[in-house]
Amino acid sequence: MTGLASGPRASSAPSGRDTHSPNHSTPAEALVSSRRLVVKIGSALLAADSGELRRPWLDALADDVARCRSRGQDVILVSSGAIAVGRRNLGLFGRRLRLEEKQAAAATGQIRLAHAYQEALARHGITVAQILLTPDDTEERRRHLNARATFAQLLTLGAVPLVNENDTIATAEIRFGDNDRLAARVAQMTSADMLVLLSDIDGLYTADPRKDPNARHIPTVREIGPDIEAMAGEAAPGYSSGGMVTKLAAARIAMSAGCRMLIAKGKGGGSGSGPLAAIEAGDRATLFLPRGEPRSARKAWIAGAVNPSGIVIVDDGAAEALRRGTSLLPAGVVAVEGIFERGDAVIIRARSGAEAGRGLSAYSSADIRRIAGHKSGEIADLLGYRGRDEIIHRDDLVVTEPR
Numbered sequence: 001m002t003g004l005a006s007g008p009r010a011s012s013a014p015s016g017r018d019t020h021s022p023n024h025s026t027p028a029e030a031l032v033s034s035r036r037l038v039v040k041i042g043s044a045l046l047a048a049d050s051g052e053l054r055r056p057w058l059d060a061l062a063d064d065v066a067r068c069r070s071r072g073q074d075v076i077l078v079s080s081g082a083i084a085v086g087r088r089n090l091g092l093f094g095r096r097l098r099l100e101e102k103q104a105a106a107a108t109g110q111i112r113l114a115h116a117y118q119e120a121l122a123r124h125g126i127t128v129a130q131i132l133l134t135p136d137d138t139e140e141r142r143r144h145l146n147a148r149a150t151f152a153q154l155l156t157l158g159a160v161p162l163v164n165e166n167d168t169i170a171t172a173e174i175r176f177g178d179n180d181r182l183a184a185r186v187a188q189m190t191s192a193d194m195l196v197l198l199s200d201i202d203g204l205y206t207a208d209p210r211k212d213p214n215a216r217h218i219p220t221v222r223e224i225g226p227d228i229e230a231m232a233g234e235a236a237p238g239y240s241s242g243g244m245v246t247k248l249a250a251a252r253i254a255m256s257a258g259c260r261m262l263i264a265k266g267k268g269g270g271s272g273s274g275p276l277a278a279i280e281a282g283d284r285a286t287l288f289l290p291r292g293e294p295r296s297a298r299k300a301w302i303a304g305a306v307n308p309s310g311i312v313i314v315d316d317g318a319a320e321a322l323r324r325g326t327s328l329l330p331a332g333v334v335a336v337e338g339i340f341e342r343g344d345a346v347i348i349r350a351r352s353g354a355e356a357g358r359g360l361s362a363y364s365s366a367d368i369r370r371i372a373g374h375k376s377g378e379i380a381d382l383l384g385y386r387g388r389d390e391i392i393h394r395d396d397l398v399v400t401e402p403r
Contacts, residue, residue, distance in 0.1 A: 051088025
């Protein structure tokens with residue numbers, strides 16, 4: 001498994017649903033109809049002012065995750081809170097923390113945070129897998145592909161990835177700066193079709209409702225222009241480093257990737273129900289609707305926004321198989337032109353010279369020359385390591401018209 005198509009566990013996802021149909025334009029409908037959710041949890045929801053974890057809230061969220069998975073949805077969690085929890089254990093309260101103190105707090109807090117999620121989800125028999133990311137992991141091609149493949153494998157195996165920023169190795173400032181944008185990058189990387197930002201507010205307003213009693217709630221946003229940007233206020237006090245400004249920045253990233261986004265109040269509903277259950281029950285939220293969908297957005301980027309670094313020439317059988325939607329395997333490759341590295345964009349051409357497609361290569365040009373014409377099972381013997389079975393996975397490949 002190298003791409004991010006749903007694995008066996010997710011094959012029971014709701015079928016026959018157009019996830020971007022107008023019929024799914026309410027927050028509840030959009031949430032339930034999604035195939036893959038990325039849910040971002042802010043520090044203020046997860047940790048009290050004292051740094052103590054809110055265990056009942058976390059248990060309710062775990063119930064939400066279990067329910068989503070039971071109907072075939074993939075779930076990825078992006079959670080803040082490591083610094084908030086860690087500073088309590090290190091006695092770092094009452095003042096602004098220096099960078100090295102934040103890193104120390106994150107180092108101890110992340111362990112406790114991951115353990116708390118593990119305990120909460122274990123009640124449902126769900127395995128948690130921790131992934132710590134830096135901006136480079138989402139932007140640099142090879143690291144992006146590595147992270148994407150890791151997410152894919154974890155989801156295939158039925159685990160719930162738990163993501164946070166790798167604060168402990170920051171060298172200038174901590175970061176992305178906020179987990180809103182990190183969550184959007186994760187949604188983009190994993191081709192998610194829904195990003196949920198759980199917040200202390202139930203969506204976007206025409207003005208800050210804490211300051212302006214006449215502020216009106218905006219239920220749906222289809223485009224982020226100057227009028228929408230002007231509605232963003234400042235971050236609320238407390239541990240959260242993000243405000244509406246960062247949420248709109250996240251919305252831009254998500255929408256450009258064809259991913260819908262919800263800003264919703266994270267406190268949950270009555271009788272201890274979780275925050276996702278509250279959305280499904282009809283609680284108010286703001287829904288951001290993109291023009292496309294994740295697969296088409298990613299394919300458009302591969303087809304037109306990358307600069308090909310080389311050419312892979314394939315036989316007629318492979319070219320025909322690509323048109324049927326398969327991945328490119330080593331057996332179908334007859335030659336390579338140019339010098340490129342793993343993760344670089346390449347053009348795929350048939351023997352006739354006609355362009356058959358474009359994609360992101362899972363191997364360098366040197367390695368492809370060594371495995372060209374061979375079966376995938378021979379890769380380990382030829383290269384000395386077991387890489388991916390496909391030279392270009394279908395999720396990283398666009399079939400193009402002959403030119």
